[in-house]
Amino acid sequence: MQRGTVAHAYLFTGIPGIGKMSVARSLAKALTCSSGSKADFCDACTSCLMINGETHPDLHIIEPDGDFIKISQVRTMQDRLLYTHFLDRYRLVLIDRAEAMNLQSANCLLKTLEEPPENTVIILLTSFPYRIPATIRSRCQRVVFHPLPSRMIEEMLQELRGPTASDVYRLSSRLAGGSLGRALRWQESGILQQRKRLLALVAGSAHSLLNAIFDFADELGEDREALRELLDLLRMWIRDVMIAKGGGATADLLNIDCADRAMHMARTLSWPRLFQQDLLVADAQSALQGPANPKLAMEQLLLMLSPTPGNRGAGPVLQSNAALTL
Numbered sequence: 001m002q003r004g005t006v007a008h009a010y011l012f013t014g015i016p017g018i019g020k021m022s023v024a025r026s027l028a029k030a031l032t033c034s035s036g037s038k039a040d041f042c043d044a045c046t047s048c049l050m051i052n053g054e055t056h057p058d059l060h061i062i063e064p065d066g067d068f069i070k071i072s073q074v075r076t077m078q079d080r081l082l083y084t085h086f087l088d089r090y091r092l093v094l095i096d097r098a099e100a101m102n103l104q105s106a107n108c109l110l111k112t113l114e115e116p117p118e119n120t121v122i123i124l125l126t127s128f129p130y131r132i133p134a135t136i137r138s139r140c141q142r143v144v145f146h147p148l149p150s151r152m153i154e155e156m157l158q159e160l161r162g163p164t165a166s167d168v169y170r171l172s173s174r175l176a177g178g179s180l181g182r183a184l185r186w187q188e189s190g191i192l193q194q195r196k197r198l199l200a201l202v203a204g205s206a207h208s209l210l211n212a213i214f215d216f217a218d219e220l221g222e223d224r225e226a227l228r229e230l231l232d233l234l235r236m237w238i239r240d241v242m243i244a245k246g247g248g249a250t251a252d253l254l255n256i257d258c259a260d261r262a263m264h265m266a267r268t269l270s271w272p273r274l275f276q277q278d279l280l281v282a283d284a285q286s287a288l289q290g291p292a293n294p295k296l297a298m299e300q301l302l303l304m305l306s307p308t309p310g311n312r313g314a315g316p317v318l319q320s321n322a323a324l325t326l
């Protein structure tokens with residue numbers, strides 16, 4: 001991007017992990033780099049290094065403090081813009097998860113957007129643009145980040161993480177739904193292996209099923225983040241079984257390592273049962289957003305999903321207490 005053609009404010013939108021923050025940082029470097037390049041950055045000068053380390057005095061990053069971006073955070077940023085301009089180039093404000101601004105913060109930011117200071121670029125990043133007031137959106141130039149094709153994610157994983165059994169990357173790239181960040185995170189977290197265990201529980205193919213369910217809930221019960229991720233993956237699995245049941249080909253499935261099992265489940269489960277399973281997982285997802293005990297929520301869910309002795313796979317939804325006294 002050539003200097004002199006930048007807008008005062010941008011709204012970067014797209015799913016989490018798609019690269020919005022990386023691009024925002026690159027733009028910050030391009031606008032402050034001291035190497036003299038007009039369109040790029042060197043990634044080696046003091047300025048670039050300070051942007052990388054988030055220590056650049058003309059870079060201000062705001063992210064939610066708890067659930068919200070508070071008005072005090074916006075005011076601190078505005079004070080900095082009023083009084084300081086260190087390196088005589090651009091100043092940048094990055095507002096991550098900008099949808100977390102409450103009404104007061106948004107109104108406060110609006111003043112800056114209405115009278116943008118010289119040589120200042122404000123970038124709002126969000127996966128939920130419709131939650132940002134229209135008055136703010138209309139003052140920003142929108143940049144949409146589309147989900148990446150799974151083929152591209154697979155290639156980027158090879159490049160960033162080095163060669164490995166290529167089917168691991170192929171699987172992650174299909175399940176990641178266009179988010180490179182998510183695929184990268186999975187390489188470290190081992191969540192895809194947990195997914196496989198989870199699928200065995202739901203299919204009822206795990207050894208000593210009831211014990212296996214309680215062990216699983218015990219191990220992961222404290223980790224809300226992992227559970228959220230696993231429930232997302234579980235819904236993708238149910239989607240796969242539905243596709244298989246609808247006559248879809250193996251190539252249409254996301255869980256390519258469990259295609260045979262998906263085909264088998266498709267023959268075993270009725271349509272009502274499949275929709276019921278999806279609903280049960282959706283309910284558990286909402287429960288995890290609230291104060292529910294994650295371990296108990298997971299136990300309950302798995303007892304209702306799996307073909308445990310009291311459940312038989314196709315029966316009506318068990319009441320939660322009934323599920324717990326199995």
Ligand SMILES: [Zn+2]
Binds near residue numbers: 034045
């Ligand atoms: Zn540089």
